[in-house]
Amino acid sequence: MIIVMKPEATTAELEAVKNKITDAGLNFHLSQGSSRTIVGVIGDKKKIATLQMNSFGGVEKTVSITEKYKLVSRDFKKEDSIIDVNGVKIGGGHLAIMSGPCAVESKEQLLEAAKAVKACGAQFLRGGAFKPRTSPYDFQGLAEEGLKMLREVADEVGLNVVTEIVNINDLDMICKYADMLQIGARNMQNFQLLKEVGHTNKPVLLKRGLSATISEWLNAAEYIASGGNYNIVLCERGIRTYETFTRNTLDLSAVAAVKELSHLPIIVDPSHGTGRWQMVRPMARAAIAAGADGLMIEVHPHPEVALSDGDQSLKPDNFAVVMQEVRQIAQMMGKTL
Amino acid sequence: MIIVMKPEATTAELEAVKNKITDAGLNFHLSQGSSRTIVGVIGDKKKIATLQMNSFGGVEKTVSITEKYKLVSRDFKKEDSIIDVNGVKIGGGHLAIMSGPCAVESKEQLLEAAKAVKACGAQFLRGGAFKPRTSPYDFQGLAEEGLKMLREVADEVGLNVVTEIVNINDLDMICKYADMLQIGARNMQNFQLLKEVGHTNKPVLLKRGLSATISEWLNAAEYIASGGNYNIVLCERGIRTYETFTRNTLDLSAVAAVKELSHLPIIVDPSHGTGRWQMVRPMARAAIAAGADGLMIEVHPHPEVALSDGDQSLKPDNFAVVMQEVRQIAQMMGKTL
Amino acid sequence: MIIVMKPEATTAELEAVKNKITDAGLNFHLSQGSSRTIVGVIGDKKKIATLQMNSFGGVEKTVSITEKYKLVSRDFKKEDSIIDVNGVKIGGGHLAIMSGPCAVESKEQLLEAAKAVKACGAQFLRGGAFKPRTSPYDFQGLAEEGLKMLREVADEVGLNVVTEIVNINDLDMICKYADMLQIGARNMQNFQLLKEVGHTNKPVLLKRGLSATISEWLNAAEYIASGGNYNIVLCERGIRTYETFTRNTLDLSAVAAVKELSHLPIIVDPSHGTGRWQMVRPMARAAIAAGADGLMIEVHPHPEVALSDGDQSLKPDNFAVVMQEVRQIAQMMGKTL
């Protein structure tokens, strides 16, 4: 941490700052600039994190130098992590495709979707049994009944199940049916949920929060990793900006950022990321070209009767076109699908 | 809902749209503009909410006309709601002041803070026993031990306790110690938590999510109200924007917006809203002048040794100055404190 | 500037960084942390501004410590600046009220508005003769004809004229008619215009850009000041955020921020800041309570026939109510109006 003193800071104020640092078991370096004195704090990250220097007299501002997350950082592990879900690899050159309806609605719907996405090469069936919805009057999901359908259909067709958990009390139940746990954007900083999931060894798909910085997202992943569960895949799904044409603004530069800062795989969800089915195809191509390790795409056999998010769901034939183009770019990128 | 057809939409496409609407038990009005046909959907809000019209051929876009929330809306109840917490009224001309440290750290710290804020006229002691922190390595709170301290100190000094709940499994325990439950910004869309809290009759302080729209916030309140608990106070605490000088951008226009759209009381938290203790004083004045029903302000006897958010905590003497000014504006606004 | 080296930076890379700094005529301090070396650059701000250190091998990131603006900073001048416009003082305890229609439409409209705002205590008549409009098909203003009306009406009623300049070639013409030049949000970084205006001694009202940081705004003011014109008043008018209920998000914390960082006066425009006339009253009160040195408020005698921004214009009787309340808060704040 860097502490910038005000130009008018007194010697006594500077002394108080120095004492606070050494009292905390830390060291410092002084740097006397042309108008300001700058104090560099040196020592253990966790101790530095507890300093509250802005409340000291004479302090203009403080600047953090290093990130708090460690286990998920590229500094900690240089090579790409590869997450294995029942033999399907994600990361390190292996692309994962997770597809299916937004919400599980019926076994017929799910089976039709599952067969379609399997035929196109998807390895994961997605579908929500517990839906976090803005309004209490919107469809909330089929709960355990939906989980059962997911498992049965996935087994029948030969896919892995990835599904969202929204309540820590559902953890055991969902683990019984799912191969991978999804933590949605709204729960990215539900720290209780992150901690609980960190104590399992289930693979986790951690979506980026609606307005989470890259740093907050990696710190959320650190909550899971620090519990002992390293099987984490990140998922960019659009951030909130002032633009209203799209539901969210898909931030593909987050793919490059995560690759630089962390060893974890990252996939992209262009369906939620744009909220418009017409945009899924170009954004899916762009995501893979940006270096993403996979895609999560909503596919619904009949989006016009979907109970949630039909506006952003692809029909199976459109999905087939997307997958064909994605394959070509994957090949160019030297990745397997 | 308004459905805007594309200029090139065919008659068959329009027919399909009309059929979907009537099949859903709804009615429509057609409006033939100079370049586009517009279809107005009429009928029950909840049925309209289930339509997925953007996936229909020929549809350019859809526009929502009404909000989904009902119980918390001004349409539903014209007069201001007044929430009563053990005889302390919030709303309808009654201001509430909630103060204390960000986190409960020790009984000494809490008692010193409580006496100071009580002396200045606060009616609520705030303090976190469970802290949602960005990093797993930050101080996470004293848990039940902290709740006990809150209760003891509040009883000793004569204050109500408002404290944050972050885990649905802690509900019974927290209800034992607290007079009012706080749902923090990160949990504003933790719908499981909202539902559970909606089944109690404890007063709830619902903070606005970091990047929640006014509409999403009122829908979150609707989750609580639809469970039967109408004792809801909203709290504006700053939203995320591009500006970095402040920790968040305090949106005081949200006070006026909520007053227009809802009958619920709304208070303002200038401490989190700015992240800088120097700004708490002017923003506290401005909040009351904007029409807020109260304030939540962090006060710490020794912010330079605080375990969290010392940067935004006032010292007791500064708080006294803030309260004096707030009282003057309250008087001008015809409100009691 | 602080340069943070990567953990794996080599000695040669560090040497290259050090050489670059000394070659630029600057000095440095090294600070060896637990995992990273940090290089503090010391010397002339302008020289530091020219360093391009992120492109050096081994550099992780750079952090700016000081702002580039100087003349407008509080460091440079401790006491509040007071801007004098024909005897009307702005800042340092003197409030200025600037009111009138969004656009000048006719002499009748303007005269009716001017009489109304004068009667309520406004000292400035505002009104656009050149309107920057999103669409080329929107009303663009009456140009010089509008300026003449402004001057005649202001002289008749006894007000100062503040009006927007959008084209550097209009400078001489506008200076002939106006007492104060307004630079609008869209032109806050029209640096040519800032430079030209900086070479006059006309008072300038510099609105904050739609998504300008406080720092960029003060740097824009520095463009004017560095040309020799110190007669600058800042105007907060709302920033762009994700919220759609209001046209912009009025950032009243910017008032407190500017008071901390600069000696320049700052006023607030709640009309553009919210885009809703219903919100002007509470936000005007809040602005003065936050410490603003004045207000810019749109008043139109007949907003329902306005050629621009009628949605956010007050009728004269509403304006009278606003002014009455503002006066009370001004008194409480110890300010004159």
Place this chain on the structure above:
Amino acid sequence: MIIVMKPEATTAELEAVKNKITDAGLNFHLSQGSSRTIVGVIGDKKKIATLQMNSFGGVEKTVSITEKYKLVSRDFKKEDSIIDVNGVKIGGGHLAIMSGPCAVESKEQLLEAAKAVKACGAQFLRGGAFKPRTSPYDFQGLAEEGLKMLREVADEVGLNVVTEIVNINDLDMICKYADMLQIGARNMQNFQLLKEVGHTNKPVLLKRGLSATISEWLNAAEYIASGGNYNIVLCERGIRTYETFTRNTLDLSAVAAVKELSHLPIIVDPSHGTGRWQMVRPMARAAIAAGADGLMIEVHPHPEVALSDGDQSLKPDNFAVVMQEVRQIAQMMGKTL
């Protein structure tokens, strides 16, 4: 336009709204919903644009149905526009690559950069002679001297010149040297400049404003087109969001949006869009995969001594790698480069 009446609107208020519409020479359709009456306004777009209905009693809100821009819309012209700059085609399957240093610094620097980018297949030499800089103390460009260098070097190497115009008074001079005029992000709503440029027939590269919506951007293009100049290429260069890891957030979904709404070509600038040279390569690939018609990439032979934006400039050898990958994706997309 749709006008939504309040539930409590009176018959007289509705009559006043209807009269206003018919008085403006427009028609309307009434739609009586379950709780609200909705008025659809029908007729000429420009007349509708002048209505100020929110200031009418009983009006809850208004909703725009159609965009104001026309000439640049896909409705107006179905097929992709192809812009021809001295025989180099942009759009409709033809990719354009514009490269060179951020600012023109010296003839040696420019020539070295120009040869490198030409060798890799770029058709345009970019370089600023007039630099819009946040601080007045930053390097402002070499002005006409820089333009001469651009022309000489481009002629020597065989490239077209694209360079930024920041002042309408420089138009004739810049047209003498440049093949394409760039309007930068800060000037996207400098409507005087747009109008002037619209009266020439020079090809224009119109960058998206820092926080411009797609709609505002296309309206800015409409300013140019409505002056008679249809030779417009759009350029996405990142928008301002809360994320601080990148300088801006590159919005690649804007490429898909523009393709849907307009017939104009669109290119992408990953250098400004990210502000980090490490991200240019993945984002350049992603842009082409998203459907962009070209790229603008900063290349500097020695970024560590650049006078501006060296942090985001590629060295020639990195640029060569980018171009190789871009070519592969272009081929897959069926585009020529």
